[in-house]
Amino acid sequence: MKLRCSANQIRIRVRKSDIDHLRNVGSLLESVALPAGLPFGFALKIDAGNQEITVSWEAQTLVVYLPEAAARKWIESEEVGIEASLPLPGGASLEVVVEKDFPCQHQPTANPSDTFHELAP
8 A cells, every 4th residue: 555645635556455455354554664653654444334535643543434335346346546525624625535556657677466557547
């Protein structure tokens, strides 16, 4: 699982192995060790109790919750991404995108078998 953040945008990319884990376990968790000792975590979780994508900050972890019905449909299809625009205070919005990962153009030695190369344009 990869995380990319920019101004009011969260983008998560998942490999085939991540999709299998999400399908079977219902969540993915990654963390980055920081020099101060506390890790920065990011997670993707399937949430049966919500109808919309939600985002929260829990114990040094950015958590993106996917509604179960939409997540299951996305996991089992050739649909590349699932996304939402969440309102922020002051009228701005947070764009959240979760996508199946394609092979990296800049890393030709990376293993493409764990990416969704068959869905790449």
